[in-house]
Amino acid sequence: MAVSTIKHAVPYYSQWESAALVPEFVAGADAALDPLWAGSGADSPEEYAFWAPRMCGVACLRMVLGSLELPVPPSVELVKELSAAGAYVRDGDAVKGLIHRPFAEYVTARWGLDARSAPVLDHRTVRDTLAGGGVAMLSVHWAIRTLTPVVEARGGHLVLAVGATEDAVLVHNPSGFPDGSQQYAPVPWADLDRFYAGRGILLGGRAG
Template identity: 40%
Template sequence: MIPPFFGQWESAGRIGDILSGALRAEDDPLWPRSGAAGAADYARWADHLCGVACLRMALAARGITPPRAFDLARELTTRGGYVVQPDGGIRGLIYAPAVAWLREAHGIAAEVRVDVAAGDIPALVADGGMFIASVHPAIRWPERDPPGRGGHLVLVFGTEGEALRLHNPSGDTAASQHDARVPLERFARFYAGRGILLPRA
C-alpha cells in the first residue's frame, strides 16, 4: 500500500515555487490548516518539518489520523524532539523523542537505527515496514551528485526492482514527492546511514 502523502508545506503543488523563491512560505494559501500560530510562525518552522511530515505519513499508512503538522511539532518540542536555540535556530527532528512518542502515543514499536547500509533498507521495508531515512535534500534530483549526505528526512516504504520507493516531503515536483523511485545505488550517495524504523504492523 502506498502511504498518503504530506509535504513540509501545506500546498504540495507549490513546494517547487517556495523552494525557488517564487512564492514566500508566508503566502502559502493553505498555511492555516497546518495549525501554525500565524503565517510567520508557519514560514519559520515549515522548512524543519520533514520529520513531522514523515511521521504523519507513516501514521496515516497504518490507518491512524495524524495530528496537524504544527500540533505534532509542538508535542515533539515538549518532548525534546525539536530544540529552539538561543539564536532562534531550530534543531531537529531528534530521533529518540520521536520514537518515544510513536511508542507511547500509538503503540508502534519504532526504533532509532544507525549504521544501516543502504543495501539493508529493502529488507527493512519488506512486507509493510517503513524507514524514515536521513538523506541530503538534493534527493529530489537523484540524477545529480549531492554535496553531502543527510540533513533531510524521507519516508521509504517499498522497493521496485533495484529502486527504493519513497515519499519526499520537500520534492519540488509531483514526481519527486509521491512514490518516487530512486535506484538504490543513487540513493546511497545521498543517504547518511541512519533513520527511524517502523516495523511491519
C-alpha cells in the same frame, strides 16, 4: 535472485500545506503566503513559515499515521508535541532536530507504534523492513529530489521509504516536486548513497 516489487499504500503529505507550490517555496518564496497555511495548526503565517522548511520528519510521521488509519494531527501541532518530547530543540531562530532517538521514543509512547532509531541503517535492513510491512525514514540530502550528480553533503532531510524494486527504493519525499518526485519516487539503489547518511528511523505497525 530477483526482488519482487514492494509498494505500501501510504498517503502523501508535504511538509508545506500547498504541495503544488513546493518548487516556489524551495526557490525562496515566502511560505507565510501559502494560502493553506492555517491547515498546519500554526497560530500565524509567520509561525508556519518558520517551521515548514523543518517539518520533513513531521510529514513522514503524518504519512505513517495515515497509512495505519490513525488520527493525523496538523503539522505544527505535532511540532509542539515533538518539541516537548525533546525531538526538536529551539534556540531563537536555530533549531536542532529532528533528533531521532527522542522522536522514536515519542512515536512509541504517543502512538503505540513500533519505532526505533537506527544510527546505522544499510540497504538490506531497509529492504527487509519494507518486506516485513514496515517503512523507514531515511536521512538524505534534499537534492535527492532531482538525483543531482554532485552533492556537497549527505543527510539533513528525511524521506519515507514506502516501497522497493530490485533496482530502486521508492520514497515519499516531503519536499519533493509535483512533477514526480513527491510520491513513490524511485531512487536507484546505486545512487542512494550519494545522498544517504546511512541512518534513519524504522517504523512498523502497532507495538505489542
